[in-house]
Amino acid sequence: MRRKLPLTLEEIATGVEKQIKIRRLASCGECEGSGAKGGPSQLNTCITCNGSGEERRVRQTALGQFVSVSECSRCDGEGQTIEDKCPECRGQGRKEAQSTIKINVPAGVEDGMTINLRGQGHAGIRGGRAGDLRIEVREKAHDYFIRRGSDLIYNLEISFSDAALGADIEVPTLTGRASVTIDPGTQSGKVLRMRGKGLGQLQSSRIGDQLIRVHVWTPQNLSDSDKDLLEKLRESSASNTPKQGKGKSFFSKVKDAFV
Ligand SMILES: [Zn+2]
Ligand SMILES: [Zn+2]
Numbered sequence: 537m538r539r540k541l542p543l544t545l546e547e548i549a550t551g552v553e554k555q556i557k558i559r560r561l562a563s564c565g566e567c568e569g570s571g572a573k574g575g576p577s578q579l580n581t582c583i584t585c586n587g588s589g590e591e592r593r594v595r596q597t598a599l600g601q602f603v604s605v606s607e608c609s610r611c612d613g614e615g616q617t618i619e620d621k622c623p624e625c626r627g628q629g630r631k632e633a634q635s636t637i638k639i640n641v642p643a644g645v646e647d648g649m650t651i652n653l654r655g656q657g658h659a660g661i662r663g664g665r666a667g668d669l670r671i672e673v674r675e676k677a678h679d680y681f682i683r684r685g686s687d688l689i690y691n692l693e694i695s696f697s698d699a700a701l702g703a704d705i706e707v708p709t710l711t712g713r714a715s716v717t718i719d720p721g722t723q724s725g726k727v728l729r730m731r732g733k734g735l736g737q738l739q740s741s742r743i744g745d746q747l748i749r750v751h752v753w754t755p756q757n758l759s760d761s762d763k764d765l766l767e768k769l770r771e772s773s774a775s776n777t778p779k780q781g782k783g784k785s786f787f788s789k790v791k792d793a794f795v
Contacts, residue, residue: 537657537667542674543641545681545688549710549735551643555636558669561658562633567622571629571662580619582611589615614662629662639671643736644686647675680708686735686744691751694718699752709733709746716748724752 539558547554563569570576581587585608595602607613621627637656645651650670657667681688692707702720706713709730716728727747734744755762 538670538672540674541639541641541651541671542676543645544676545678545683545735546710547641548645548675549643551736552641554639554641556639557634557636559632559634560669561628561630562635563659563663564622564625564629564631566624567629569629569659569663570618571622571625571627572618573620573622578619579616582608582615582617584608584610585615587615589613627662630659637669641673642738644738644740645673647673649673681710681746683735684747686737686742688734688744688746690746690748692716692748693751693753694722695753696755699724699750707748710735718750722750722752724750726750 537558537560539556541554541556543552543554564571567573568575570579572578582589585591589608589611590605590613591608593604593606595604608615611617618627622629625631637653639651639653641651650672653669653671655666656669659666675683681690683689688710690707692705694703694705698705698718699722700720702722703718704715705718707716710733714730714733716730727749730746730748732743733746736743755766758766
């Protein structure tokens, strides 16, 4: 039996206990799963196989004695037969019922992973082994974050002035808002790391980081006074870009950092 389990990044970060309601075949309470009217005491030992569930046939041949063993045809290998079937489950020993299942989701699970709950699927026929319930993890898309393993990536747009002069800027994290410091002279493409603000990991106590990718927003729709200010800045040597072609550019270094 399979079920999908949608999880948020917040739930995946720390692990979570979830409850789901499912309809499954559960052991019949009326006959205690035996399928016999009146319960297990009403089961009869099979007269063909004496309760072993097997039929043995012995054959004599010129080469010696051959014994073949097969499932008993009278009791279908169960070793017991039912005189009167339980009316509640029509002799199946199980019937459909709604159940609430608790699932302990560990931190760091990934989309498509399966959590196997042994014996939590359909009950077996007349007390047979119960099946497993397989829970498939579905990671919900997040409004702000892109997941990379146990790290989170957040794209932050800052103004041209904040990039040049530096600023403290509020950003979302999985546990609330936090402040990051933009150093004066920060370039577009710079990556800031907030340690321990990412996701927990499977079978590890390490917690991932939140990476903040800075994008500098170029101003548009300038007023005349804005244009005057920027014209003055253009004349100042401070706004010149460095000479091209000397060593690795800032952007190729950023790219290397992500490989
Ligand atoms: Zn029953
Ligand atoms: Zn039998």
